[in-house]
Amino acid sequence: MYEILISLCLLEDPGVCRQQLLAGHETRTEQECVERKENMDAGTFALDETKYRASGAVCAISAAGLPLQQVAEGIYVHTGAVAEPNPGNGGDIANLGFIVGDKAIAVIDAGGSRAVGEAFYRAIRSVSSLPISHLVLTHVHPDHLFGASVFAEAGATVIGHPNLERALRDREESYLLTFEIGVGQRGFLGTETDFAVSALSEIDLGGRVLDLMSWPVAHSTTDLTVWDRATGTLFAGDLVFNRHIPVLDGSLKGWLQVLDQIEEIDPKKIVPGHGAPLMEPAAAIAPVRAYLDLLEKDTRASLDAGNRMSDAVGTIGLAQGGKWELFEVYNARNATVAFTELEWE
Structure with missing residues (x-):
C-alpha cells in the first residue's frame, strides 16, 4: 500500500517539521497514489494557516503502524505505555482498540497526539481496508482523543458522551498546552481538536452491533463504554485502570456506583483504559474498587x-x-x- 504525506512545519519556527499522513488516501500502487496526489485540491490540506505551513506532498510506501494484539474475534487492542506524556512515547499512553464488522470498523479512542492517531490508523489499515465508520471517544482526557482528527478526516463520525463536546471546548486550550510541553513541539505537530462530536447509543458494523453506554459522573464527567454484543467484550475506557493508578477527575462516589453497575452488566472480558489489553472482569474491577x-x-x-x-x-x-x-x-x-x-x- 502507498500513502500520501505532506511536510508540516511551524510558521513561528520553520525548523520544527514532521511528515504528516493524509488519512483516507491510501492506494494499492504507486501510480494510483501519484494520480490521486496530483488531483487533490487545496481543501485537502485543511490546516490552521496561522500556525502551520504545509508543502511537498509525496507518495510513500505505507509506514508500519502501532503494535496490535487480537484479543477476541475481530477485536484488536494497542497497549499504551504506563507513563506521563514525553518525547519518547509521543503521547502513546492509553489503550486503543477497534472492532471489525462485516461492513465497517469502529475505533475506540485515538491516542494522545496526531502522530499517535496516524500510527494507529496505519495499524488498522494493516488489518482491514473496510471503511472506518465511527471513532468512539471514551472520555475527554487528551491521551485518548488527541489523535481523533486523523479519523475524522478519513470520514469517521466521532462519537462520545453527550457532555463531551462541551467538556472538550472548556479544556482544550490547557490540554493542548500541557501535552505539547510533555510530548515536545515536533512530536505534537499537527494535533488539533477541530472535530465535532455526536452522541449515539448503538453502532451497527454489519453483522455486529455495539452498544454505547454513557455514564453519570465517575472517573470523569464524560465516561462512555463500548459493549460488543458478539463477544461480550466491554471497552471500559478509564473506568477501569490496570497498573496505572486510577485518576479521579469526576466523582468518587459516582465511580464506585458505576463499577457496581458494570459488574451487573456481566461482561465476559474487559479492555481497560490503561495497562493490560484484556482482563477478566473480577481481576479488572477489584483493584480499582479497593483503591477508591x-x-x-x-x-x-x-x-x-x-x-x-x-x-x-x-x-x-x-x-x-x-x-x-x-x-x-x-x-x-x-x-x-x-x-x-x-x-x-
Whole structure:
C-alpha cells in the first residue's frame, strides 16, 4: 500500500517539521497514489494557516503502524505505555482498540497526539481496508482523543458522551498546552481538536452491533463504554485502570456506583483504559474498587478528625502506594478531589 504525506512545519519556527499522513488516501500502487496526489485540491490540506505551513506532498510506501494484539474475534487492542506524556512515547499512553464488522470498523479512542492517531490508523489499515465508520471517544482526557482528527478526516463520525463536546471546548486550550510541553513541539505537530462530536447509543458494523453506554459522573464527567454484543467484550475506557493508578477527575462516589453497575452488566472480558489489553472482569474491577474504597475511607477519617485539606492529602490512600505505577504523580491529586467532594456532602 502507498500513502500520501505532506511536510508540516511551524510558521513561528520553520525548523520544527514532521511528515504528516493524509488519512483516507491510501492506494494499492504507486501510480494510483501519484494520480490521486496530483488531483487533490487545496481543501485537502485543511490546516490552521496561522500556525502551520504545509508543502511537498509525496507518495510513500505505507509506514508500519502501532503494535496490535487480537484479543477476541475481530477485536484488536494497542497497549499504551504506563507513563506521563514525553518525547519518547509521543503521547502513546492509553489503550486503543477497534472492532471489525462485516461492513465497517469502529475505533475506540485515538491516542494522545496526531502522530499517535496516524500510527494507529496505519495499524488498522494493516488489518482491514473496510471503511472506518465511527471513532468512539471514551472520555475527554487528551491521551485518548488527541489523535481523533486523523479519523475524522478519513470520514469517521466521532462519537462520545453527550457532555463531551462541551467538556472538550472548556479544556482544550490547557490540554493542548500541557501535552505539547510533555510530548515536545515536533512530536505534537499537527494535533488539533477541530472535530465535532455526536452522541449515539448503538453502532451497527454489519453483522455486529455495539452498544454505547454513557455514564453519570465517575472517573470523569464524560465516561462512555463500548459493549460488543458478539463477544461480550466491554471497552471500559478509564473506568477501569490496570497498573496505572486510577485518576479521579469526576466523582468518587459516582465511580464506585458505576463499577457496581458494570459488574451487573456481566461482561465476559474487559479492555481497560490503561495497562493490560484484556482482563477478566473480577481481576479488572477489584483493584480499582479497593483503591477508591481506601480513598473514601481515609478521606472520611480525615474529615472526622477535623483535618484541613492541606494536611489530609499527604496521608490519604498511602496504603495502596506499592500497588500502582505513577502513584506519586496522581495520588495527592485524587485525594484533593475526594476531600473536596466528601467535605460538602
